[in-house]
Amino acid sequence: MGFDVTAIRKDFPILGRTLKNGKPLVYLDNAATSQTPQPVIDVIVDYYSRYNANIHRGVHQLSQEATDAYEQARQKIQKHLNIAHAHEVIFTAGTTHSINIVAAGFGQILQPGDELIVSALEHHANIVPWQMACERSGAVLRVIPMTPQGTLDLDAYEALLNDRTRLVFVNHVSNALGSINDIERIIHQAHAVRAAVLIDGAQAAPHLVADVQALDVDFYTLSAHKICGPTGVGMLYGKEKWLNLLPPYQGGGEMIATVSFEKTTYADLPHKFEAGTPNICGGIAFGAAVDYMNSIGFEQIAAYEHQLLLRATEGLKSIEGLTIYGDHDHKTAVISFNLAGVHPYDVGSILDQLGIAVRTGHHCAQPIMTYYNIPGTVRASFSFYNTFEEVDALIAGVKKAQQMLC
């Protein structure tokens, strides 16, 4: 069966909305958050309508049903990323939370003089927790530089690696530019000096599927709301040996085996890192979102989104004075751009009046903006439910904005 975007759009009630000025919604802010299809909304409604209960401890039927659904969701995520064991999947509040769990844990075991490597293309969520870990431990942060094309300088990375390197953390895909990083090489070279690797998969997850065992990655994390799931839930994959080694992040219920005032012993994985009542409904909906994305098919998604990207890139490049940042072949359907002499915020405001939702600003990746010496960019990010007509609306909208602002 071919890719039928008209049928797919019917799954997303929000895409039928009309906005101020009577404009139909053109949603091109998918890298910030994706929209939610009816099958996932149904799962959320069904949970609260039929079997809302606390999990893992209950003796009653509702608790059992909720527990089963939550653990099934964990297994769906396990299968999706080809993770060896379900207990290596930790439910979190999202990628930021996941990274903080790992960074806080390493903050307690790193030694002064240990080295960590971050990339210049990171979201602040994959920078700041590590800076905090360095402050606590005396470890030193090194940075893989970026190139003018918006890729990573991996020769410089190789030169940074040494026997003091403990950990490397890089995003799979840059949120600001859409660049797909060569994580296979990054992981392989880090392992050669016995350093662990954390990959932030938040921006990769909507476009491609990571096979964590084939990658041999130590930690991988993503957020449900980037792949048609709800906000406030995500996952952290960690190799069993690492998750056993790292201290727990938060104390509380669920994460303990026994508690006395003399000594508390921690629960086994994954509960060690899941203190308190989790986002049960969110976790179950996360599983439903994974199912939904797979029912569309990631190969079809990638192929279709690439067509959207090509058309948008070609159309935007035809506009005089428009610069695309990170303009290269190895990227997801994200375009970060500016019009010469115009603040990105002004362009975003005009597009908003036209019903076109884009993101403007530094995209929580200020080092990239500093590198290009710009206040920010306009970022249009596409999803499999976007259409060629919407791409054309964007191009026409940018031309309109240029006409008004220049």
Added chain:
Amino acid sequence: MSQTIAQLQEEIVEEFAFFEDWMQRYEHMIALGRSLPEIDPVHKDDDHLIKGCQSKVWVHAALEDDKLVFTADSDAIITRGIIALLVRVFSHQKPADILEAPTDFIDEIGLKEHLSPTRANGLVSMIKQIKLYAIAYQTQIKS
């Protein structure tokens, strides 16, 4: 006799009532932004930078006789248009009058609903800064 804050606000409300759609309103804001008098470059520093705006906004105030004179700038043109309106209303007014003045003319000209949430927050920050200057200079006049 110069116009009061209330008169100036009324004038702006009437001016905006003339526009038929968002595009005319925005074109007017952009034109206002272009006409905003330049701020002295020495005042475009961190001390005069307002936090809470996605675009950069600098506001400077000085007392001339018993009135406050505002100069301001932004790196975004639509934001400059908003600043131009605020400067037109609040500049060359007495600090006490600025403090007492309502600011709902922004709602009345249908601007706020057309501003993005971050820009609306920025607008609140700008008005707050103008009022803070008025408090500071009023204290100075009294002492």
